[in-house]
Amino acid sequence: MTEPxxxxxxxxxxxxxxxxxxxxxxxxxxxxxxxxxxRKPQTTRHNMLGIKTEGRVQAVYVDTPGLHKAxxxxxxxxxxxxxxxxxxxxxVVVFVVDRNRWTEEDQLVLERLRERRGPLIVAVNKMDxxxxxxxxxxHLEWLTSQLPEAEIVPVSAQHGKNxxxxxxxxxxxxxxxxxxxxxxxxxxxxxxxxxxxxxxxKIMRQLGAELPxxxxxxxxxFKAEGAILHIHALILVERDGxxxxxxxxxxxxxxxxxxxxxxxxxxxxxSKVMLxxxxxxxxxxxxxxxxxxxxGYRD
Ligand SMILES: Nc1nc2c(ncn2[C@@H]2O[C@H](COP(=O)(O)OP(=O)(O)O)[C@@H](O)[C@H]2O)c(=O)[nH]1
Ligand SMILES: [Mg+2]
Numbered sequence: 001m002t003e004p005x006x007x008x009x010x011x012x013x014x015x016x017x018x019x020x021x022x023x024x025x026x027x028x029x030x031x032x033x034x035x036x037x038x039r040k041p042q043t044t045r046h047n048m049l050g051i052k053t054e055g056r057v058q059a060v061y062v063d064t065p066g067l068h069k070a071x072x073x074x075x076x077x078x079x080x081x082x083x084x085x086x087x088x089x090x091x092v093v094v095f096v097v098d099r100n101r102w103t104e105e106d107q108l109v110l111e112r113l114r115e116r117r118g119p120l121i122v123a124v125n126k127m128d129x130x131x132x133x134x135x136x137x138x139h140l141e142w143l144t145s146q147l148p149e150a151e152i153v154p155v156s157a158q159h160g161k162n163x164x165x166x167x168x169x170x171x172x173x174x175x176x177x178x179x180x181x182x183x184x185x186x187x188x189x190x191x192x193x194x195x196x197x198x199x200x201x202k203i204m205r206q207l208g209a210e211l212p213x214x215x216x217x218x219x220x221x222f223k224a225e226g227a228i229l230h231i232h233a234l235i236l237v238e239r240d241g242x243x244x245x246x247x248x249x250x251x252x253x254x255x256x257x258x259x260x261x262x263x264x265x266x267x268x269x270x271s272k273v274m275l276x277x278x279x280x281x282x283x284x285x286x287x288x289x290x291x292x293x294x295x296g297y298r299d
Pocket of ligand 1: 016017018019020021022023024025036037038039040041042043044066125126127128129155156157158159
């Protein structure tokens with residue numbers, strides 16, 4: 001066996017405006033559904049690591065909330081900060097765009113990337129949606145003129161098209177380093193966090209525009225008993241009306257949310273899962289109560 005002696009390892013930020021397919025791309029690269037995705041912007045709220053180790057190369061991907069025009073809310077500002085901070089300390093950046101659909105928000109990301117030095121790859125995603133792939137050529141030329149140093153790769157994250165090329169380009173640009181994480185580690189997030197995110201994904205997907213982005217999910221219990229994983233998740237909403245919407249008539253909607261989240265959890269944790277969900281209006285809670293709750297103090 002003559003493998004190269006040097007190990008490579010580094011951080012790879014996946015950036016772009018909301019909804020271009022960043023989380024879908026990460027999941028496909030990892031071959032695991034780790035990051036939640038939906039048609040709605042602001043599905044991803046936190047930076048999350050997805051670690052891919054192949055032989056001597058370890059790429060530590062950072063999935064980011066999309067950079068978007070500064071919004072009014074604290075959550076919006078938090079998400080922009082989170083995405084921007086990912087740009088600073090990484091070795092490689094993958095800028096994801098949606099075919100030739102260029103918006104003000106793409107422009108905003110582009111401007112930030114121009115200020116940055118270091119390897120940049122532009123993944124032109126959702127190529128499967130183009131009727132004629134030649135239609136994209138003028139846009140690719142334009143991108144090259146804007147970012148002359150960048151590699152540009154057309155991909156389809158959803159269909160896994162051309163991702164080997166993307167991964168090879170990433171690997172070639174990683175610095176020589178020992179690996180930061182054990183070979184079998186997939187993410188920096190806890191199982192509890194991933195479970196809570198899966199519940200949030202089902203809520204985002206099942207509810208239309210009527211649902212504001214104020215829903216949070218907390219895992220109250222996560223316990224293996226024999227071969228079964230018992231998970232209790234609390235869905236916190238701002239108002240009573242939102243609680244009714246999530247529960248649905250005769251509890252139908254909550255039941256569907258639970259069934260779908262449970263299926264994904266069983267794949268992710270490779271175990272049978274018993275999932276209990278309930279919904280609470282958090283308006284009635286003080287910050288202290290919530291803090292205590294998260295420490296495990298409750299009735
Ligand atoms: N047709 C198609 N849809 C995609 C592709 N990649 C992502 N999507 C869809 O685009 C939407 C947004 O994806 P998501 O990964 O959540 O975007 P993010 O906000 O950038 O993380 C979802 O409905 C995905 O299923 C792709 O390659 N082709
Ligand atoms: Mg995302």
